[in-house]
Every structure is written in C-alpha cells, then in structure tokens.
Amino acid sequence: MTEFLQALILGLLIGGVYALLAAGLTLIFGVMNVINIAHGAFLILAAFITWSLWRATGVDPLAAIVVLTPVMFAFGWLLYNATIRPIRKAPPAASVLLTFGIALLLEGIMGAVWGNTSHSVRPSYFTQSFQIGEIFLPKAQVFGGLVAIVVLISLYLVLTRSWLGRAIRASAVNPQGAELVGVNVASVAALTFAIGVASAGAGGAIASVLYPFLPGSHYQWIARLLGIIVLGGMGSLPGAVIGALCLGVAELMTVTYIGPEWATGVPYLFVFIVLLLRPQGLLGTRLRQDVATA
Amino acid sequence: MTDAGGQAAVGGTLAGGGASPSRERSLRSPWTLVIAAAVAIVALFPVFSDDLYYQNLIILSMVFAVGAVGLNVITGYAGYISLGQGAFIGLGAYTVGICVGDIGGSPWVWVPVAGLLSSLVAALLGVVAMRARGHSFVIMTIAFLFLMQLLATNWDSLTNGTGGITLPIPTWSVEYQYWPFYYSLMGLLAVSLIGSWWIRRNKFGMGLIAIREDEDKAATVGVSTPTYKILAFAASAVFVGMAGGVYGYYISFIDPLGMFNILLSVQIVLSLLLGGRATLWGPVLGAFIIEWLNETTNNELGGGNTRLVIFGGLLVAVVMFLPRGIIPTIDGWLERRRTRGKAGLAGERLSGIDLHAREAPPAKELAPDAPALLEVKGLERTFGGVRAVDGASFTVPEGSITALIGPNGSGKTTIFNLVGGTMAPQQGEVWFDGQRIDGKPPWKRAHLGLGRTFQITRLFREMTVLENVVAPLRDFHLGLLGAGAVSGPEASRAEELLEFVGMRKYRDVRAAELSYGQMKLVELAQILMLDPKLIMLDEPAGGINPTLIERIGEMIRELNAGGKTFLIVEHNMPFVLGLCNPVLVLARGQAIARGTPEEIQRDPKVLDAYLGEDFRLEEPVRT
Numbered sequence: 001m002t003e004f005l006q007a008l009i010l011g012l013l014i015g016g017v018y019a020l021l022a023a024g025l026t027l028i029f030g031v032m033n034v035i036n037i038a039h040g041a042f043l044i045l046a047a048f049i050t051w052s053l054w055r056a057t058g059v060d061p062l063a064a065i066v067v068l069t070p071v072m073f074a075f076g077w078l079l080y081n082a083t084i085r086p087i088r089k090a091p092p093a094a095s096v097l098l099t100f101g102i103a104l105l106l107e108g109i110m111g112a113v114w115g116n117t118s119h120s121v122r123p124s125y126f127t128q129s130f131q132i133g134e135i136f137l138p139k140a141q142v143f144g145g146l147v148a149i150v151v152l153i154s155l156y157l158v159l160t161r162s163w164l165g166r167a168i169r170a171s172a173v174n175p176q177g178a179e180l181v182g183v184n185v186a187s188v189a190a191l192t193f194a195i196g197v198a199s200a201g202a203g204g205a206i207a208s209v210l211y212p213f214l215p216g217s218h219y220q221w222i223a224r225l226l227g228i229i230v231l232g233g234m235g236s237l238p239g240a241v242i243g244a245l246c247l248g249v250a251e252l253m254t255v256t257y258i259g260p261e262w263a264t265g266v267p268y269l270f271v272f273i274v275l276l277l278r279p280q281g282l283l284g285t286r287l288r289q290d291v292a293t294a
Numbered sequence: 295m296t297d298a299g300g301q302a303a304v305g306g307t308l309a310g311g312g313a314s315p316s317r318e319r320s321l322r323s324p325w326t327l328v329i330a331a332a333v334a335i336v337a338l339f340p341v342f343s344d345d346l347y348y349q350n351l352i353i354l355s356m357v358f359a360v361g362a363v364g365l366n367v368i369t370g371y372a373g374y375i376s377l378g379q380g381a382f383i384g385l386g387a388y389t390v391g392i393c394v395g396d397i398g399g400s401p402w403v404w405v406p407v408a409g410l411l412s413s414l415v416a417a418l419l420g421v422v423a424m425r426a427r428g429h430s431f432v433i434m435t436i437a438f439l440f441l442m443q444l445l446a447t448n449w450d451s452l453t454n455g456t457g458g459i460t461l462p463i464p465t466w467s468v469e470y471q472y473w474p475f476y477y478s479l480m481g482l483l484a485v486s487l488i489g490s491w492w493i494r495r496n497k498f499g500m501g502l503i504a505i506r507e508d509e510d511k512a513a514t515v516g517v518s519t520p521t522y523k524i525l526a527f528a529a530s531a532v533f534v535g536m537a538g539g540v541y542g543y544y545i546s547f548i549d550p551l552g553m554f555n556i557l558l559s560v561q562i563v564l565s566l567l568l569g570g571r572a573t574l575w576g577p578v579l580g581a582f583i584i585e586w587l588n589e590t591t592n593n594e595l596g597g598g599n600t601r602l603v604i605f606g607g608l609l610v611a612v613v614m615f616l617p618r619g620i621i622p623t624i625d626g627w628l629e630r631r632r633t634r635g636k637a638g639l640a641g642e643r644l645s646g647i648d649l650h651a652r653e654a655p656p657a658k659e660l661a662p663d664a665p666a667l668l669e670v671k672g673l674e675r676t677f678g679g680v681r682a683v684d685g686a687s688f689t690v691p692e693g694s695i696t697a698l699i700g701p702n703g704s705g706k707t708t709i710f711n712l713v714g715g716t717m718a719p720q721q722g723e724v725w726f727d728g729q730r731i732d733g734k735p736p737w738k739r740a741h742l743g744l745g746r747t748f749q750i751t752r753l754f755r756e757m758t759v760l761e762n763v764v765a766p767l768r769d770f771h772l773g774l775l776g777a778g779a780v781s782g783p784e785a786s787r788a789e790e791l792l793e794f795v796g797m798r799k800y801r802d803v804r805a806a807e808l809s810y811g812q813m814k815l816v817e818l819a820q821i822l823m824l825d826p827k828l829i830m831l832d833e834p835a836g837g838i839n840p841t842l843i844e845r846i847g848e849m850i851r852e853l854n855a856g857g858k859t860f861l862i863v864e865h866n867m868p869f870v871l872g873l874c875n876p877v878l879v880l881a882r883g884q885a886i887a888r889g890t891p892e893e894i895q896r897d898p899k900v901l902d903a904y905l906g907e908d909f910r911l912e913e914p915v916r917t
Contacts, residue, residue: 035429087614093375096432097563098613100377104560104606111599215599219556223440226433234429265444271437272422279425 002134007252009137013145015248017210020148021203021221022228022240023155024196030172030235031192034084034095040222041106042197046072046204047121047213048114054121061121061209062147068201069151076197080190088186103218110215120212144206151202152241155195159237168192172235220264227267230274233284242282243270324628325621329575340476349472353544355585356479357383360537361558362565362577363486364530369563370572371499372526373506374423378435380558381442382412382531384548386538391459391548392452401461402478405539412535413528420524427509436556443554458549461542475544479537483578486533491574493529497767498775502526503572504765507754510716515766516740516824525775560605561588567612570619579620664691666725667828667859668713673722674883675708682708683719684883690828695850695860697870700880701904706863707749709880710832714746715739727827741769745826749833749863751813755806759797759816762805763788766823791819795849811838818849828859835866847873867905871895879904 025039049071050064083102087094125139159165170178171188179185207213207221228247232239247267254263274281340349365379386408393404419438423431446453453459466474493499501522504512513519542548561584569580587608591601616623666689675683683705690696698706711717713724715736724732731739745766753762764784767774780788792798795815800808808816814834821829834850835843847869850860864870870877871891879887879894881903887894894900 029429033429035432083610083614087617090613090617092428093373093432094613094617096375096429097567098610100560101606101609101613104602104609106606108599108602108604108606111602116599219440223436226436230430230433261448262444265441268437268441268444271434272441275422275426275430275434279427279430 003256006135006137007256008249009135010141011249011252012245013137013141013248014210014252015245016145016152017148017203017206018224018228018248019241019244020152020155020199021207022225022232022244023152023237024199024203025225026229026232026235026237026240027159027168027199028193028196029229030237031168032084032088032095032189033092034099034193035226036193036196037096037100037222038103038106039099039196039200039225040218040220041103041110042072042076042200043204043207043221044213044215044218045106045110046201047208048110048119050205050208051114051119051121054123060123061205062123062143065147065151065202065205068205069198072201072204073194073198077190077194079197080193084193085186085190088189103222107215107218114215116214116216118212118214119208121208123209126209140209144210148203148206151199155199156237158195164188164191168195223264224267227270229281231270231281233281236281236283239281239283246270325575337480340471340473344471346471349476351585351589352582353472353475353479354541354589355582356476356483357537357541358558358561358565358585359578359581360479360483360486361534361562362569362581363483363490364532364534365562365566366490366571366573366577367493367502367530368526369566370577371494371502371506372523374523375432375563376435377432377556377559377563378419378439379530379534379562380556380560381439381554382416382534383538383541383558384442384446384550384553385412385415386535387542387548387553388446388453388459389535390539390542391461394461395459401539401543402474405478405536408539409532409536412538413532416531417524417528420520420527423523423527424520439554439556439559443550446550446554453550456550458547458552461546461548463546464543472544475540478540482533482537482540487574487578489529489533492776493526494574496775496779497777498522498525500761500765500779501767501775503757504754507756508752510736511748511752511754512765513736514714514716514740514746515820516737516770517765517767518735518737518770521770521772557601557605560609561585564605564609564612566619567609568616568619570621570623573619573621576619576621664693666690667692667727668861669723669725670709670713671723671725673709673712673724674720675705675712675717676720681883683712685722686880686883686885687722688878688885688888690859690861691876692827692859693854693857694876695854695862695874697874697877698861698863698880699865699867699870699877699904704880704904705883706880707832708883710746710830710863714744714830737767737770740766740824740826743825743827744830745821745824745828746830747814747817747821747832747834749836751810751817753805753808753813753816753820755804757805758802759792759805759808760785760788760801762816763791763819763823766820768824788819788823791822792816794822795819796845811842814838814846815842818846822853826858828861829853830861830863832863833865834862835864835869843869 021039021043025036028034028036028039046068049068050061053059053064053067054061079102083098084095087098123140125143128139129136130139130142131137159168167178167183167188168191170181170183171185171192175185178188211217224247228243229240230243231246232241232243247270250266251263254266336352339352361379361383364382365376368374368376389408389411390401390404393399393407394401419434422434426434447455449455464474493502501512501517504515504517505519505522509519542553565580565584566577567580568583569578570576587604588601591597591604595601612619618626668690670689671687673683673686674681686705686709698709700706708717712719712732715731715734719732722732723730726739726742726744729742731742731744754765757765761780764780789798789801792801795818797812797815797819800812800816805813805816818831818834834846838846843866850862850873854860862870862874871894875890876888877891877894878885879897879900886903887897887900889897895905
C-alpha cells in the first residue's frame with residue numbers, strides 16, 4: 001500500500017511537469033496544426049542551459065526559469081519566423097518533417113557544445129526527501145512538480161484572461177474568422193509558438209533536476225509528450241493535463257511493479273491503444289470534415 | 295499542352311496511370327538514357343572494379359533505395375508520412391539473425407521470411423492506421439519504431455538485448471568479394487521498382503492517389519479505403535524487410551541501437567523527399583545521393599554530431615526550398631520550357647452551342663404511388679450539445695427530383711453525410727433500395743448506387759479531369775487492384791460523361807486548375823461514372839453563374855428522364871421550385887413539411903421557418 005501511494009504521489013508530481021511540457025506542444029498544434037517534433041529538443045536545450053548556469057553561478061535550477069523562459073521565448077519566436085512561417089501554406093506533413101529536421105540539428109549542435117555524455121543538475125537538496133509517514137518524497141520532485149503547476153496556472157491565466165489569450169484561442173478555433181475580426185493570425189501563431197517554446201524552457205529547467213539528460217534524450221521526451229497529447233486529444237489543453245497525469249502515474253506504476261526498463265514503453269502503448277479505440281483522444285472532438293476545404 | 299498532343303498521349307500516359315501524365319511522359323525522353331546508363335554502371339561495377347569502398351557504398355545505397363521505394367508507396371502515392379520505415383530494416387535483420395541463431399541454416403533462406411514478417415507487421419500498422427489520419431499516423435510510426443527498439447533491447451531471451459546478435463561469416467570465396475550481397479540487393483531493388491511501377495499504373499495506385507488527395511471523398515466514390523491502406527502498408531514493407539535481412543547478414547552484427555536507429559528512417563525519408571515523391575526513380579536517386587553524403591560525412595568530417603547537423607539541416611532545407619524533390623523540379627522546368635508561349639485551355643468559357651445543343655425533355659409527372667428509393671427514419675446526430683439532426687424522417691420516391699430545403703444550420707448537409715456514410719448517425723435508420731444501409735461504409739453505399747456531391751466541391755486536385763472521372767469504382771474485389779488504371783471502355787464512358795457536362799475539352803487539365811463552376815460539372819460527371827440510382831447534390835447552383843445554373847437544371851432533367859432519382863439541397867428558390875417535386879422542408883433537424891412546390895410556397899409553417907412571410911416567387915425558372 002505504501003509502495004502504491006508513493007508511486008501514485010510521485011507519478012502525479014512528475015505528471016505536473018509533463019503537463020507543463022505537453023501544454024506547449026498541444027497549444028502549438030491547436031493553433032497552427034503543426035506537430036512540433038522539436039519540442040523535446042527545445043526542452044533538452046533548456047536543460048543544458050540550466051546546467052551551464054548552475055555550473056557557472058551555482059544558481060538554483062528552478063530559479064533559472066526566470067532567465068530561461070524569456071530566452072526560449074525569443075528563440076522560439078525567431079525560429080518560427082525563420083523556418084515555419086515561410087511554409088505555413090504547405091501541406092501539414094511538411095511542418096512535421098521540418099520540425100524533425102530542427103530537432104536533429106539541435107541534437108547535433110548540443111552534442112558539439114556539451115558533448116554526448118549524461119548530464120544532471122544537482123542542487124543542494126538533491127539528495128534530501130520529505131517524509132510523511134512511511135512515504136518518502138524527494139525534495140527535487142516536490143519542488144519541481146509545484147513550480148511546474150505554478151507556471152502552468154500562469155499559462156492558463158494568460159490564455160483565458162488576456163487579449164492575447166483570446167486571440168490565440170480564436171485563431172485555433174477559426175483562423176479565417178479571427179482574421180476577419182482583426183486578429184493578425186500569422187503574428188499570433190508566432191507568439192503561440194514562442195509561448196510553447198518558452199514553456200518547454202521552463203519545463204526543461206525543471207526536468208534537468210529530475211532526470212539525467214544527453215542530447216539524444218530528446219527522442220524519449222518527444223515520444224512521451226506525443227503519447228500525452230494523443231491520449232488527451234490533440235489540441236486540448238485540459239486533455240494534455242489529464243494525459244500527463246495519467247502518463248506520470250502509469251510510468252511510476254510500471255517502474256514499481258513491472259520494471260524500470262519497460263517504463264519508456266508506456267507512451268508508445270498509449271498511442272496504439274488510443275488510436276485503436278478512440279482516435280480523437282479523451283477530450284478531443286471529431287470535427288465536421290466536409291466543410292473544411294482542402 | 296495542345297489538344298492534339300493531349301489526345302496522342304492518352305493511350306500511353308493515362309493508361310500508365312500516374313498522378314501526373316506530364317511527368318510520366320517526360321520520363322521517356324530525357325531520363326531514359328540517364329537511367330539506362332546508371333543501371334548499366336551499377337550492374338557492371340563489381341565486374342570491372344574491385345574497389346571495396348565503392349562496392350560497400352553502392353550496397354548501402356541500395357538498402358536505402360529499397361526502403362525509399364517502399365516508403366514511396368505510402369508517402370508518395372497514398373500521402374501518409376512515416377518516420378518508422380527504418381524499423382523494417384531492423385525487423386528484417388533481426389528475423390534473419392534470430393532464425394539463423396535459433397533454427398540454423400543459411401541466412402539467405404530466411405531473407406524471404408524476413409520480408410513476409412515485415413509486411414505482416416506493416417499490415418497490422420495499417421489496421422491501426424485505418425482510423426488514424428495525418429498527424430496521428432506520423433506519431434504512430436514514431437511510436438512503432440521506438441517500441442521495436444525497446445522490445446529488441448529488453449526481450450533478452452530472444453534478441454540477446456544490447457549484446458546484439460552476431461551472424462556467421464560468409465562462406466564463399468574471397469574472390470567474389472561482396473558480390474552475393476551486391477547482386478541480391480540489386481535484385482530486390484529491381485523487384486521493388488517493378489512493384490512500384492505496377493501499383494502506379496493500376497487501379498491500386500489510382501485509389502492510393504485518390505486517398506492522398508482526399509480520403510473521405512475517395513470513400514464516397516466507391517474506394518474501399520481501409521483495404522487500400524492495409525495493402526499499401528504491406529506492400530511498402532515486404533522488400534524493405536528482405537533488404538534488411540541481407541543488410542544484417544552483410545554487416546554481420548545486429549543490435550537495437552544500430553538497427554532501430556531513427557537515423558535509418560531519416561535517411562530513407564530524406565532520400566524520398568530529395569529524389570521526388572510519387573516518382574518511380576526519385577527514391578533511388580535520392581538514396582544514392584544521401585548515402586554518398588552519409589559516408590563522406592562519416593569519413594571526412596568525423597560523423598556523429600556533424601552528421602546530425604548535416605541531416606537535420608538538409609531536411610529543413612529540402613522542406614523549405616525543394617519541397618517537390620529533384621526529379622519533379624527538373625521535370626517542371628523542362629515542361630515549362632516546352633510549353634512556353636502556348637495557350638492554355640483553362641479559363642475558356644463554355645460556348646453558347648454547348649448550352650443549347652439539346653432540347654430538355656418535358657418534366658416527367660411523378661406517379662403518386664412511386665416506391666421510396668431512399669427512406670430515412672428518425673435520424674439523429676449531435677455535435678457536442680448541438681442537435682444538428684433531431685429525429686428527421688422522410689422518403690425520396692423513386693424517379694423523383696426531390697428537394698431538401700431549409701434555413702442554414704437546419705441539418706441538410708449533416709443528413710447528406712449520414713445518408714452518404716461520411717458520418718454515422720447516433721439514432722435512426724437509413725434504407726436505400728430495399729436495404730438498410732446505415733451501418734455500411736461509404737464505399738459500399740456507392741457500390742449500391744448512391745452518389746453524392748459536396749457543398750464545397752471536392753475533386754482529386756492533382757489528377758487530371760479524365761482521371762477524376764474514372765476514379766470512382768462501382769464494385770470492389772481484390773482482382774480489381776491489378777486492373778489498368780484507365781481501361782479503354784472506362785475512358786470512352788468518361789469521355790461521354792464529360793461531353794454530357796460540356797467539359798470534354800478539359801479532359802487532360804489538372805483538376806486544381808479548373809474554375810469553381812467547372813469543378814462542379816466535373817464532380818457531376820464523376821459521380822455519374824458510378825451509374826448511381828440516387829444522385830444527391832449539395833447546392834448544385836451555389837456560387838456559379840446563371841447560365842451554368844440553367845445548364846445544370848437541364849442536365850438534371852435529362853438524367854431524371856433517363857431514370858435517375860435526385861435529392862437536391864439548394865437555396866436558390868426559383869431553381870428548386872421550378873425543378874423539384876416533391877419539396878421537403880427541414881427545420882431544426884426535423885422534416886417539417888413536404889409537398890409540391892405550390893403547396894410548399896403556401897404552407898404557413900414553411901413561410902415561418904424559412905421562406906418568410908413576404909415570399910413571392912417572381913418567375914419560376916423553366917429550363
């Protein structure tokens with residue numbers, strides 16, 4: 001029972017971090033119909049920058065978020081305008097291949113800069129735990145999960161309470177309509193992409209404490225995040241949160257009861273089961289396709 | 295192109311069945327010589343040179359070429375991008391490695407088994423992909439690749455985990471160098487290319503291209519999309535699996551990281567994109583270029599991170615600057631040079647003679663006791679909280695031109711989708727010609743004799759007008775897949791139909807180049823190819839000029855006189871009231887009235903719900 005509770009709580013905490021990372025991915029998909037395969041590479045990039053900051057100044061990795069979010073926001077905005085914007089009218093498959101190419105590029109560059117060895121960020125509290133009864137909760141996990149939830153809530157507030165948030169949601173639901181009422185959909189798309197990358201920046205800083213990473217880790221991360229948004233329903237923000245919590249718990253349960261070497265398989269299983277049983281995901285909707293012009 | 299040129303080309307190019315006749319035709323002239331020379335050089339190379347570096351380079355290029363030719367079937371023809379194609383190389387290699395280790399025998403014996411197993415697994419992926427479109431499909435292929443890698447890593451008892459499997463050293467004399475690998479791969483590449491060519495020139499390829507262009511539409515014109523997709527996946531993997539088996543034997547060591555490396559997939563995808571999708575030789579050209587680049591990078595630039603940067607950068611560059619690939623780009627350039635200064639057909643207007651060539655037959659009086667061809671009972675469909683169709687019931691009498699009118703949002707198009715099978719009802723029944731059809735997929739309904747057009751006209755844009763018209767299938771059985779894409783009788787029937795709608799001149803024009811009204815006419819000819827009993831038209835008069843509206847009215851009467859039943863959704867009241875009888879009125883998802891045009895115009899419920907109190911029909915159009 002203790003074992004189960006421990007796995008459940010840790011799963012939910014990790015799930016909170018996943019939720020933040022998946023939120024950016026699903027947001028980008030919802031607004032632009034772009035699957036950002038480079039999302040995993042963005043978060044590993046953020047993790048490496050966090051590592052360098054921590055090594056150079058000793059700054060707490062969770063505090064590094066304050067620096068990383070704007071830096072990654074600017075990086076995302078520039079990248080969108082340089083690469084994705086010119087192919088906005090191309091078939092959707094083009095953007096998948098493009099972002100995949102960006103992921104490979106980043107992987108190679110990170111390998112050249114930081115090397116292809118495993119890195120991890122270890123703040124002073126890295127080895128400490130909170131103890132509640134018989135349950136041990138590593139401090140890094142607790143702090144990471146809480147910070148992720150705070151960032152996620154601020155993202156949610158931006159999306160629901162600000163003019164930009166309304167413009168983003170309008171562009172997602174009906175780009176032509178949004179254009180007609182004065183929203184510059186292309187600029188909104190650039191900002192959305194930047195926000196998505198910024199959230200990967202925040203999530204990457206947190207993830208740098210939780211898991212060791214190397215440039216090639218981005219495959220595992222993108223597989224995880226894609227599993228989450230497929231489960232939750234692509235483009236749905238609440239779906240991403242639910243999917244992330246499910247995956248966090250399912251991974252921890254797999255580690256506890258089946259074996260850690262199988263944990264990476266959980267998101268793949270999610271993908272296959274969802275596509276077979278409910279292709280639109282938990283909270284996704286099936287749209288009328290006949291009125292969507294080619 | 296000139297009309298005469300188009301005529302002359304039909305026999306060869308359209309029967310050749312590609313998406314783009316121009317590409318097929320130009321393959322003859324400038325490319326034939328280049329291809330023949332390249333094939334001869336590759337075939338004779340080991341005989342004249344004992345340079346093992348180049349033998350190795352060509353062997354690896356051929357492995358990736360087989361992979362890219364296979365990928366072309368699902369990506370180039372059917373439009374499904376896969377990032378998991380490399381997994382079939384690994385699957386093939388592991389099959390051979392495991393079978394040799396556990397059962398014994400020569401690796402060559404197991405190569406066909408590797409092909410079989412790969413195509414079986416691919417068919418299973420096809421089953422999952424039956425419901426996964428576009429993006430979810432890409433995600434599934436990534437998940438598939440990583441899942442295979444995970445299995446190979448963790449299933450120690452079968453795969454020896456990360457330790458890998460070592461294959462026996464070849465037994466033939468050193469004198470023969472890599473020849474057995476070289477020529478077996480060359481054979482596999484040849485068979486793959488023949489397969490790709492065969493698919494493309496037959497109904498199979500035509501159906502796949504229809505799926506690529508518009509999958510839902512393909513289903514409504516009788517293409518059994520899941521069968522096509524599953525077979526395409528199986529076909530795309532069979533030779534790749536065999537090539538993977540040979541590859542595993544060749545490099546003699548198999549491990550999860552090497553065999554299920556996503557970079558193998560990247561190399562295959564890049565080969566296809568760079569060479570040119572949906573072309574026969576593009577994937578081969580691409581594979582040789584990319585493998586040469588790969589080896590050069592590894593040997594001269596240290597591989598590793600540099601290779602990642604080069605592959606990633608190249609992928610970005612190809613998508614942004616060379617999206618069509620080398621061969622189509624060169625072809626397009628040659629085509630432009632050849633046709634420079636010649637007038638195009640697109641944009642011509644229908645001539646006056648076309649419009650009044652035929653006397654429309656007088657309107658047929660409908661027998662009052664005509665049996666119902668289509669009967670809809672208590673149909674319901676909601677979208678979230680919106681009840682689009684809310685218990686609609688009505689019948690369409692055989693031989694009638696029935697109108698379905700009602701305000702926007704009253705559920706007309708949804709009813710079309712439910713009857714046509716693009717969407718499933720939550721409640722209710724649909725009966726057609728004495729059969730209950732609401733559980734049947736769209737293509738079965740098309741085979742039974744149900745044809746429909748779409749409110750926003752949907753044609754297969756990259757196909758020519760003639761190909762669009764012959765794409766519909768009135769029946770389906772596996773043997774049909776091997777039938778020529780455009781048979782003689784089909785072509786002449788299609789020409790008749792195009793003549794009927796006045797679009798024969800545009801036969802060889804790409805559908806995407808037509809105007810909206812022209813597309814409507816072609817779409818009508820397209821569904822007539824199904825020889826349907828019931829023709830459902832969604833706003834046939836929407837967005838086109840008055841002369842064309844008259845012409846469409848005429849055609850509907852003529853077809854009706856020939857025995858076709860119509861169900862028409864339309865907002866143009868003079869058109870509807872002058873043409874149709876009976877008229878059904880839909881409001882809030884229910885049929886609220888039915889009667890002759892005269893009765894409908896006086897019905898207070900209809901005036902209230904749709905036409906408005908002050909409705910006066912100024913002058914009914916009598917075509």
